[in-house]
Amino acid sequence: MSRLQHFLYGSRDSIPMIVGILPFGLIYGALASLAGLSLGQALGMSLLVYAGSAQFIAISLLTLGSGAVVILLTTLVVNLRHVLYSAALQPYVGPLAQRWRVPLAFGLTDETFAVVQRRYLARGMAEHGQWYHAGVALALYVSWVSSSLVGALFGQSVPNLAGWGLDFAMLATFIGIVVPALRSQPQIAAALVAGAVALLCHGWPYKLGLMAAALSGIAIGVLLERRKIPVVAGEAG
Amino acid sequence: MDIWLLILGMALITFAIRYSLFAFPTLRFPPLVRQGLHYVPTAVLSAIVLPGMLIPDGQQWAFNLHNDYLLAGVATIAIAALTRHLLATIGGGLLVFFVLRGLLGQLPL
Numbered sequence: 610m611s612r613l614q615h616f617l618y619g620s621r622d623s624i625p626m627i628v629g630i631l632p633f634g635l636i637y638g639a640l641a642s643l644a645g646l647s648l649g650q651a652l653g654m655s656l657l658v659y660a661g662s663a664q665f666i667a668i669s670l671l672t673l674g675s676g677a678v679v680i681l682l683t684t685l686v687v688n689l690r691h692v693l694y695s696a697a698l699q700p701y702v703g704p705l706a707q708r709w710r711v712p713l714a715f716g717l718t719d720e721t722f723a724v725v726q727r728r729y730l731a732r733g734m735a736e737h738g739q740w741y742h743a744g745v746a747l748a749l750y751v752s753w754v755s756s757s758l759v760g761a762l763f764g765q766s767v768p769n770l771a772g773w774g775l776d777f778a779m780l781a782t783f784i785g786i787v788v789p790a791l792r793s794q795p796q797i798a799a800a801l802v803a804g805a806v807a808l809l810c811h812g813w814p815y816k817l818g819l820m821a822a823a824l825s826g827i828a829i830g831v832l833l834e835r836r837k838i839p840v841v842a843g844e845a846g
Numbered sequence: 847m848d849i850w851l852l853i854l855g856m857a858l859i860t861f862a863i864r865y866s867l868f869a870f871p872t873l874r875f876p877p878l879v880r881q882g883l884h885y886v887p888t889a890v891l892s893a894i895v896l897p898g899m900l901i902p903d904g905q906q907w908a909f910n911l912h913n914d915y916l917l918a919g920v921a922t923i924a925i926a927a928l929t930r931h932l933l934a935t936i937g938g939g940l941l942v943f944f945v946l947r948g949l950l951g952q953l954p955l
Contacts, residue, residue, distance in 0.1 A: 625932035657857040695867040714865035769954035781939030783891040788926035803889040804896030826889025
């Protein structure tokens with residue numbers, strides 16, 4: 610099958626994620642214009658940064674009057690989880706030419722990762738894996754940027770759009786990704802421990818609790834998996 | 847503050863993080879690390895979802911029946927567990943959320 614076809618499959622498989630991204634982009638755009646960003650700036654952040662939760666937090670920090678250093682540091686910590694995504698996809702994307710790695714890295718969001726990881730695990734790089742990946746990345750990027758634009762344009766004309774709670778769309782999306790993966794004890798334990806640590810550490814500065822929670826969840830998952838099947842713990846490879 | 851400089855800084859930081867391990871094409875991880883990577887999505891996203899449900903404003907715990915993020919979150923988890931269908935989960939979850947907000951009178955209409 611052709612490259613274009615796999616590119617289109619990637620875009621098609623992104624549709625559920627788009628349903629979650631559109632409301633979140635709308636609320637981001639509305640909040641950005643309420644925070645005093647110009648239309649160009651609100652759109653520019655989505656075009657150049659392209660990181661929903663970090664943008665959302667940056668806008669709330671701007672509204673609170675935080676300085677640039679605090680916002681940049683928070684961006685760093687909130688997005689550190691993408692190092693883990695980069696590592697998980699490295700066996701597939703790493704060997705590609707630079708002209709692939711740069712745009713695929715730029716588009717590596719939670720949603721893109723969730724869609725392409727499933728495909729890579731099932732089929733590896735076979736059948737134009739990178740074109741499928743590009744189809745996912747582009748569809749989600751266009752959805753984010755265009756919904757941000759609509760939110761920034763009309764956010765102020767719809768009364769109190771910020772109060773609608775459209776940010777719930779991100780939670781629904783993440784629940785849709787996580788819950789079907791909870792098929793083994795170690796996965797369930799990883800989710801519970803990560804969630805509990807995140808709740809306990811949510812007061813930590815710069816969202817550092819998020820990273821602590823993620824690492825705790827991963828550690829407990831690996832620990833339980835190794836205890837359960839000690840014989841294959843050192844799998845070949 | 848110059849917003850454009852801030853945007854540029856955020857863009858550079860975000861890209862550097864996402865590109866980090868793509869910069870080393872020949873790198874191979876030890877088995878322990880590869881095993882750990884299987885838990886990345888579960889751990890990371892759970893660490894975002896649970897506080898999002900129980901501390902929706904990022905400040906105050908809201909462990910009560912007026913918290914529509916919590917109620918709709920539980921319903922969304924149930925939909926996900928029963929259907930294992932992503933579109934049904936996201937679409938259904940959002941629907942439950944907005945119906946609840948309407949019933950609780952929390953939609954600013």
